[in-house]
Amino acid sequence: MINAAIVGLGKWGRNLVNSVQGKSDVVRFVAGATRTLSKAEAYAREKGLRLYHSYENVLADPKVDAVVLATPHTQHAAQIVAAAKAGKHVFSEKPIALTAKSAEAAVRACARAGVALAVGFNWRFQPALREIKRMLEDGRLGKLLHLEGNFCGPSVYRVSRDHWRQARDEAPAGGMTGRGVHVVDAFLYLAGRIESVHAQSSRRVLDYGIDDTTSMLFRFESGATGYLGTVIATAETWRMQIFGSKGCVEVSDVEHLTTWQMKACHADPAQLHVHHKPQLLSFPELSTERAELENFARAAMEKRPLAVAGGDEVHGVEVFEAILRSANSGKTVRIGAKKA
Numbered sequence: 001m002i003n004a005a006i007v008g009l010g011k012w013g014r015n016l017v018n019s020v021q022g023k024s025d026v027v028r029f030v031a032g033a034t035r036t037l038s039k040a041e042a043y044a045r046e047k048g049l050r051l052y053h054s055y056e057n058v059l060a061d062p063k064v065d066a067v068v069l070a071t072p073h074t075q076h077a078a079q080i081v082a083a084a085k086a087g088k089h090v091f092s093e094k095p096i097a098l099t100a101k102s103a104e105a106a107v108r109a110c111a112r113a114g115v116a117l118a119v120g121f122n123w124r125f126q127p128a129l130r131e132i133k134r135m136l137e138d139g140r141l142g143k144l145l146h147l148e149g150n151f152c153g154p155s156v157y158r159v160s161r162d163h164w165r166q167a168r169d170e171a172p173a174g175g176m177t178g179r180g181v182h183v184v185d186a187f188l189y190l191a192g193r194i195e196s197v198h199a200q201s202s203r204r205v206l207d208y209g210i211d212d213t214t215s216m217l218f219r220f221e222s223g224a225t226g227y228l229g230t231v232i233a234t235a236e237t238w239r240m241q242i243f244g245s246k247g248c249v250e251v252s253d254v255e256h257l258t259t260w261q262m263k264a265c266h267a268d269p270a271q272l273h274v275h276h277k278p279q280l281l282s283f284p285e286l287s288t289e290r291a292e293l294e295n296f297a298r299a300a301m302e303k304r305p306l307a308v309a310g311g312d313e314v315h316g317v318e319v320f321e322a323i324l325r326s327a328n329s330g331k332t333v334r335i336g337a338k339k340a
């Protein structure tokens with residue numbers, strides 16, 4: 001059993017605690033830390049958490065094996081390095097860092113300290129996404145040609161002008177840090193490394209805060225192409241469509257955490273006169289948050305690395321940085337040469 005501390009007891013930190021507390025054989029939360037203690041005291045009592053005001057106190061607690069970071073984006077990279085130095089396994093909410101250099105430093109600090117590092121890309125535990133991966137691997141979709149995704153919602157209306165999520169350094173390229181990084185990570189899982197990106201990003205609705213309309217075109221190293229949009233001054237919705245030479249699949253809904261159905265359609269070039277109706281595939285419900293935390297806890301117990309140098313977690317941040325550079329310059333940005 002891994003004894004974890006939750007760092008950041010806001011909306012998502014509590015969601016992570018709730019997903020496993022009293023339900024898991026491999027991970028439990030024993031402590032927590034937040035900036036404003038008064039907001040979290042009742043919750044910490046209810047969940048049996050020792051509550052700390054400072055991150056340093058969490059790291060000094062010998063009964064804490066691992067920290068789970070659900071703090072503002074600009075804090076993640078330094079908090080990961082500090083956890084590694086204190087010998088704690090670390091699960092960080094996305095994004096692990098806002099620059100590839102600091103992502104690389106965070107991953108290396110964990111490797112040096114021999115602690116596990118995981119990133120909160122819970123979409124990877126969606127049964128539908130795993131099935132798409134299998135369909136690509138066993139040839140049911142044929143050659144991967146193109147991926148499309150969007151992840152949108154009314155995010156900019158949800159938080160006030162002075163909330164950290166409205167600060168442009170916390171959320172460069174608008175919805176990318178909050179939402180779009182999930183789709184990029186799903187694309188990396190399905191299609192491998194991205195070679196280049198052409199992005200645009202602007203604020204069109206409010207007269208303050210972060211960009212609300214961000215979109216981009218990708219070229220993958222495999223030759224596949226893709227595009228992604230994240231509009232965060234509109235209604236809640238998301239969609240992914242994956243196109244292969246033998247068919248396409250689509251997952252979409254208004255609720256990204258509880259989507260258990262997928263539409264699949266096949267094309268047989270030898271029988272083009274046959275009209276294929278889409279198949280609707282359903283998957284058993286599960287908590288992707290619990291699945292990702294238990295996966296992290298098992299890796300920590302086995303001292304098995306998850307995020308590693310040159311892996312998707314770091315490449316995802318390279319892609320994110322390239323999106324920013326492209327949106328700022330108006331030019332297509334190539335993402336470094338392949339790492340050995």
Ligand SMILES: NC(=O)c1ccc[n+]([C@@H]2O[C@H](COP(=O)([O-])OP(=O)(O)OC[C@H]3O[C@@H](n4cnc5c(N)ncnc54)[C@H](OP(=O)(O)O)[C@@H]3O)[C@@H](O)[C@H]2O)c1
Nearest residue numbers: 008009010011012013034035036070071072093094120164
């Ligand atoms: N994987 C997913 O699907 C998903 C979904 C939502 C969020 N997230 C991620 O979870 C993380 C936290 O997001 P959230 O929505 O839970 O945020 P939130 O509700 O605003 O909570 C942020 C927490 O960090 C604390 N904090 C520490 N320093 C702060 C500072 N300088 N400014 C503001 N708050 C500070 C806050 O303390 P006080 O409030 O006590 O002052 C609070 O406990 C982010 O990385 C986000 O991207 C992931």
